[in-house]
Amino acid sequence: xxxxxxxxxWTLEIIVSILRRGAFEPDSFDFKEALxxxxxxxxxxxxxxxxxxxxxxxxxxxxxxxxxxxxxxAEDRLVGVPSSFELPREFGNYPxxxxxSVEWRMLPAPIPLIDGNRVLHVxxxxxxxxxxxxxxxxxxxxxxxxxxxxxEDMSYAEIKNAFQEAEFRRSGLSLLISELGHMRSVxxxxxTEADKLNDLAASPDYPWSWSIxxxxxxxxxxxxxxxxxxxxxxxxxxxxxxxxxxxxxxxxLSEAISSAVFFRQNERVAxxxxxxxxxxxxxxxxxxxxxEAEERIExxx
Numbered sequence: 001x002x003x004x005x006x007x008x009x010w011t012l013e014i015i016v017s018i019l020r021r022g023a024f025e026p027d028s029f030d031f032k033e034a035l036x037x038x039x040x041x042x043x044x045x046x047x048x049x050x051x052x053x054x055x056x057x058x059x060x061x062x063x064x065x066x067x068x069x070x071x072x073x074a075e076d077r078l079v080g081v082p083s084s085f086e087l088p089r090e091f092g093n094y095p096x097x098x099x100x101s102v103e104w105r106m107l108p109a110p111i112p113l114i115d116g117n118r119v120l121h122v123x124x125x126x127x128x129x130x131x132x133x134x135x136x137x138x139x140x141x142x143x144x145x146x147x148x149x150x151x152e153d154m155s156y157a158e159i160k161n162a163f164q165e166a167e168f169r170r171s172g173l174s175l176l177i178s179e180l181g182h183m184r185s186v187x188x189x190x191x192t193e194a195d196k197l198n199d200l201a202a203s204p205d206y207p208w209s210w211s212i213x214x215x216x217x218x219x220x221x222x223x224x225x226x227x228x229x230x231x232x233x234x235x236x237x238x239x240x241x242x243x244x245x246x247x248x249x250x251x252x253l254s255e256a257i258s259s260a261v262f263f264r265q266n267e268r269v270a271x272x273x274x275x276x277x278x279x280x281x282x283x284x285x286x287x288x289x290x291x292e293a294e295e296r297i298e299x300x301x
Contacts, residue, residue: 005028091123181290
């Protein structure tokens with residue numbers, strides 16, 4: 001049985017199976033019996049280091065309620081956490097104490113043990129674009145990574161590369177926001193001009209219906225540069241692709257409309273009636289998709 005790679009895959013059966021196999025805690029998960037004692041600064045520091053180590057690597061899982069004694073049987077290691085104890089609320093203080101704060105989520109409901117009074121809590125530590133994360137303690141900064149040996153200090157070169165990648169992501173996303181805003185302003189200008197007319201089948205005498213072009217060269221370049229981390233958010237990637245494809249479709253419609261001036265009057269009206277309406281549909285989609293994409297990107301910066 002493989003170790004879970006998704007939060008919803010963690011079940012009591014899976015955890016018991018891992019314990020029975022005697023699997024060591026690899027780079028993807030860690031068993032914990034309980035939260036650190038309030039008067040134990042060393043354990044508190046260790047937990048924060050674990051959080052940043054997972055966040056600086058590929059993410060991982062913390063499973064609470066499992067005793068750290070490999071001499072015990074799997075069943076005896078499942079000591080659980082009192083179901084009445086609000087562990088998630090207390091746990092949330094630790095990710096918030098990292099810099100920048102570590103993002104996490106948990107199973108919607110804890111996993112109950114047989115006695116019904118004790119449960120297991122599973123938390124997923126997310127690896128986001130905000131890395132690298134650090135722990136500051138007593139005038140020292142700790143940058144950690146997670147390996148098959150557990151928590152390890154990042155090397156100077158790894159820390160330097162992490163900050164360079166972070167700056168690359170931020171600059172790329174900022175440029176992307178700027179380009180989306182420009183494309184939205186072009187689309188909004190077209191919609192504003194169209195609203196001034198009663199007849200959507202505008203003639204080529206109205207420049208907005210045929211002269212507007214969206215430049216997608218910069219957008220194509222930026223999307224290519226940031227694809228490796230944008231692809232992790234399918235919804236955002238879909239919005240960006242919609243914006244680009246609608247811009248391309250709108251450019252093709254502009255070409256079709258501009259050629260309509262050479263047609264006879266009745267043919268021109270028929271062409272414009274169809275093309276202009278499609279043009280405006282594209283513009284509305286560009287406004288919608290680019291705005292939603294920009295809002296999602298701003299949350300990542």
